[in-house]
Amino acid sequence: MGIHRxxxxxxxxxxxxxxxxxxxxxxxxxxxxxxxxxxSAANLDFRTSIMxxxxxxxxxxxxxxxxxxxxxxxxxxxxYLPRLKSIVGDMLLQARYYLFGIFRGDPHPFxxxxxxxxxxxxQVTYLLIMYAVVPGAIITGIGLLVPDILVRQVFGLSGxxxxxxTHTVIGFILSLFLxxxxxxxxxxxxPTANFKAMLTGWHEDAHEPETTRGTDx
Amino acid sequence: xxGMKPLPQEPATAVTAANQKCLRCHAQATxxxxxxxxxxxxxxxxxxxxxxxxxxxxxxxVKCHTKAFQTFPHPATLRRKQLVCLDCHKKDxxxxxFQFPGILREFQASVHARKLGNKxxxxxxxxxxxFKIHARVSRRVAQTVLYDNHICLQCHSxxxxxxxxxxKPQPSLDLIHAWLPHKELHWANARCIDCHTAPTNTGxxxxxxxxxxxxxxxxxxxxxxxxxxxxxxxxxxxxxxxRDGFLNATILNQSYVIGATRNYYLNVLSFVVFGLTxxxxxxHAGLRRHFxxxxxxxxxxxxxxxxP
Numbered sequence: 001m002g003i004h005r006x007x008x009x010x011x012x013x014x015x016x017x018x019x020x021x022x023x024x025x026x027x028x029x030x031x032x033x034x035x036x037x038x039x040s041a042a043n044l045d046f047r048t049s050i051m052x053x054x055x056x057x058x059x060x061x062x063x064x065x066x067x068x069x070x071x072x073x074x075x076x077x078x079x080y081l082p083r084l085k086s087i088v089g090d091m092l093l094q095a096r097y098y099l100f101g102i103f104r105g106d107p108h109p110f111x112x113x114x115x116x117x118x119x120x121x122x123q124v125t126y127l128l129i130m131y132a133v134v135p136g137a138i139i140t141g142i143g144l145l146v147p148d149i150l151v152r153q154v155f156g157l158s159g160x161x162x163x164x165x166t167h168t169v170i171g172f173i174l175s176l177f178l179x180x181x182x183x184x185x186x187x188x189x190x191p192t193a194n195f196k197a198m199l200t201g202w203h204e205d206a207h208e209p210e211t212t213r214g215t216d217x
Numbered sequence: 218x219x220g221m222k223p224l225p226q227e228p229a230t231a232v233t234a235a236n237q238k239c240l241r242c243h244a245q246a247t248x249x250x251x252x253x254x255x256x257x258x259x260x261x262x263x264x265x266x267x268x269x270x271x272x273x274x275x276x277x278x279v280k281c282h283t284k285a286f287q288t289f290p291h292p293a294t295l296r297r298k299q300l301v302c303l304d305c306h307k308k309d310x311x312x313x314x315f316q317f318p319g320i321l322r323e324f325q326a327s328v329h330a331r332k333l334g335n336k337x338x339x340x341x342x343x344x345x346x347x348f349k350i351h352a353r354v355s356r357r358v359a360q361t362v363l364y365d366n367h368i369c370l371q372c373h374s375x376x377x378x379x380x381x382x383x384x385k386p387q388p389s390l391d392l393i394h395a396w397l398p399h400k401e402l403h404w405a406n407a408r409c410i411d412c413h414t415a416p417t418n419t420g421x422x423x424x425x426x427x428x429x430x431x432x433x434x435x436x437x438x439x440x441x442x443x444x445x446x447x448x449x450x451x452x453x454x455x456x457x458x459x460r461d462g463f464l465n466a467t468i469l470n471q472s473y474v475i476g477a478t479r480n481y482y483l484n485v486l487s488f489v490v491f492g493l494t495x496x497x498x499x500x501h502a503g504l505r506r507h508f509x510x511x512x513x514x515x516x517x518x519x520x521x522x523x524x525p
Contacts, residue, residue, distance in 0.1 A: 172490075
């Protein structure tokens with residue numbers, strides 16, 4: 001018994017993740033500042049907020065392109081694809097673990113391996129977030145950055161209003177994701193194990209994983 | 218001069234017939250002369266179609282211009298008579314709601330009146346022969362913006378007009394607004410006067426401020442207590458409140474202002490969902506801690522009793 005370590009996260013992935021996280025926080029903070037803008041001293045200056053939000057948004061978009069390219073180049077993109085045949089059952093199994101098993105101290109229902117780092121719920125959530133929600137934020141963000149390219153009217157509603165509403169709702173969904181993501185990251189071998197793993201690349205297991213016994217680097 | 222309902226009317230056909238005599242000459246597009254004393258061009262031309270469609274369109278010309286103009290050639294002494302909007306607009310009780318005395322006070326405190334004195338009158342901006350009430354009645358803010366900004370741009374995009382009035386060259390509007398993000402978008406969706414006047418109680422503030430006192434603080438408009446609600450959206454807000462009783466609907470359907478455009482229901486929903494998520498996480502974390510501690514103490518007991 002004891003903590004077993006395996007190298008899971010290559011440097012590029014950790015750099016991407018760190019940069020993404022920092023930009024995410026900057027965008028949420030300045031986004032809230034813009035949405036709830038007021039002259040109060042608690043608010044960052046409006047123009048500074050816009051400037052930071054724009055710079056972070058552009059940087060996050062470039063970082064996203066790098067993520068897509070590197071996912072394709074390294075094969076890491078496969079991590080996000082759930083097993084379609086058993087997807088519903090797998091997700092329920094993982095949900096049941098989070099709702100009940102975790103309190104009983106049951107082992108994680110899906111063992112993490114370098115080939116399958118994410119559990120089925122992670123796969124589906126990350127797939128939706130990274131390939132639908134984040135691109136949505138980027139596309140609507142570009143629309144707000146260069147409003148001239150927007151459709152002026154959509155069914156009688158201003159295109160700008162619609163774009164902003166979508167951008168705000170997406171921003172809100174991503175904030176909720178961040179909350180859940182940070183909390184579930186505490187469910188590793190120890191509450192801080194996953195945070196350390198994203199810094200060092202080394203994933204920790206409470207038990208020696210069966211699939212890699214004897215093959216640790 | 219601000220929008221108004223016409224004064225007591227003569228029948229439309231009689232008005233047209235009476236005005237026709239004047240328009241035989243004054244409908245000519247180039248009718249006018251350059252004043253020898255100040256060099257300003259005095260435009261004597263009236264577009265009949267614009268006049269008929271204007272708020273004054275149902276008045277006979279001599280209602281304002283005195284019956285002495287019915288003789289031709291017009292007596293030279295009439296040329297010196299300066300018309301004043303308040304001659305009619307102060308006396309008529311029906312026009313009280315337009316607050317002309319207040320507008321006059323604002324105008325007198327404006328940078329135009331202070332710097333240009335008698336060279337600047339109501340008619341410098343408002344042509345009484347084509348003037349149409351806009352902000353109060355328009356349901357489309359964009360049209361009000363276009364109409365009102367055109368009034369300012371008559372001079373402020375016309376170098377010779379500015380030179381004649383102030384003897385100073387007009388600085389480039391692009392350059393002096395370079396600090397304003399998305400300036401074209403601002404110009405299409407807000408009026409010059411929304412930033413360049415002091416907020417007042419009259420319908421449309423006429424107290425144009427010196428440029429260094431114009432609004433530069435973004436959150437004056439970009440916040441829930443937006444300045445625009447007291448200016449550009451003043452009448453819209455009143456109308457919509459009466460009709461829908463819901464302020465957000467106005468803003469949401471008419472335009473989009475970062476920080477001011479907030480949908481009330483979405484706002485509440487977002488706070489509830491966020492609160493529930495945080496509460497859910499807190500409960501889950503609490504249960505994990507509780508059962509974790511319980512398991513740890515059971516393990517401890519088992520160890521003490523010699524069980525592995």
